[in-house]
Amino acid sequence: MDARVPAIAEQLLLIERELRLQGWWSETPPSEQALASQQPFCVDSMAFEQWLQWVFLPRMKQMLETEAQLPSVSGIRPMAEQVYSARAEQAAELIRALGEFDRLIGGAA
Numbered sequence: 001m002d003a004r005v006p007a008i009a010e011q012l013l014l015i016e017r018e019l020r021l022q023g024w025w026s027e028t029p030p031s032e033q034a035l036a037s038q039q040p041f042c043v044d045s046m047a048f049e050q051w052l053q054w055v056f057l058p059r060m061k062q063m064l065e066t067e068a069q070l071p072s073v074s075g076i077r078p079m080a081e082q083v084y085s086a087r088a089e090q091a092a093e094l095i096r097a098l099g100e101f102d103r104l105i106g107g108a109a
Contacts, residue, residue, distance in 0.1 A: 004104055009061075012061060015057065019049055019094065025053060030045065034046045035055065073106055075102060077095060077102050
């Protein structure tokens, strides 16, 4: 098993928690068309927090549960910094959590 798994699993929970605390967690999923976007972060079809909730978190959780090979690089924090530039103070904890996820993914397996 990849030694990063426990820390990454914990970090995913922290990201979800912060989305919920900010009120950015939705009970209604995006449309199938929105989820089928081929653009990075589904920028053409949903908000970044929707992408985190409905694409990123489920994919990462599935990778952990199935013991799939994890990526060796992640650059989610820079995207979050760009998306939340106008409300950086409000999003600071989410940005920090995403940065820690990036760091963990970049660590040796």
